Amino acid sequence: MSDRRTSNRQRLIQVAVDLFMTQGVAETTTRQIAEQAGVNEVTLFRHFGNKHGLLLAVMQDKEALSRLGMALGQQSTQMGSASQAIKDYANVHLQALEQIQEFVRSLIGEAGHYPDENRRALGRGLLQANRYTAQYLATIMEHEQLQTCLPTEKLASLLNSMLLGYAVLEFTSEFNNLWPSRESFIEALVELFMYGAIAQPPTASTPPTAPPPAAPSNAPTKRPSSVNLTHPSEKP
Structure with a gap:
């Protein structure tokens, strides 16, 4: 019986x-979910209570999160330059969000009506996504021998927040005048990260400026010349 219950529960989540x-x-009803899962609606309510309870279970299920693109960052370990790797990540991330744009719209538009437990679960899912991204960025930095101006965890959060923000604008507005195209947004994003968040190594053509040499400790100290403070009307 327990195996059957587990099977029904997992099928409902899927x-x-x-x-x-x-x-x-x-736009999704509990009746639709139950019918496609091959169970009656009472079974859904017994497992999850209501649709918000089912959504909470989705947010806590690792396989479901992976399908929803929450595990982005686990990409090919073969990468070229740092700029190309960030560009590839941004493209894959936006393409994944595009595939679930109805889900993204729902999360943004309905989030205020979700129970606190659901919002906390969503936050944990986004936090896990940021961890994957931070690992990806750390791999890039190590591969290219670069240093970041901020911890990779903060960079990952900034990167994913900007990508999600762009996706929301793209999915919810007919005319987006901020960027001519998705490609132009990604190019600007990569440039921002490469020249604002990543410390570039000095090149041969532009050697680092060396500080002026310090004066030897035994060098005589130059005394200031004496100043005549005698008033002009006074004679020496």
Whole structure:
């Protein structure tokens, strides 16, 4: 009996992910989920209580999070330059968000109506995504022997926040005048990270400026010349 319950529960989660991805959370009903999972609606309520409880289970399920693109950053270890690696990551991230844009719209539009537990679960999912991204950035920095101006965890959070923000604008507005295209946004994002967050090594053509040499400790100290403080009307 327990195996059957586990099977029903996992099947409901899998179907919920499929429907959330294609039509969003708000437009998905518990009856739709139950019918496609091959169980009655009472079984769904017994496992999860309501749709918000099912959404919470989705946010806590590792396989579901992976399908929803929350595990981005676990990409190919073969990479070229740092700028190209960040560009590739941004492209893959936005493409993954595009595949679940109905789910993204629902999360943004309905988040205020979710229970606190759901919002905390969403925060934990985003935190885990940032950890994957931080590992990816750390691999880039080590591969290219570069130094970052901020910890990789903070850079990962900034990078994912900017990508999510752009995705929300792209998915929710018909005309986005901020950027001519997604490619132009990614190019600007890469330039910002390469020249604002990553310390570039000095090149042969522009050697680092050396500080002026310090005076020897035994060098005589030059005394200031004496100043005549005698008033002009006074005679020496």
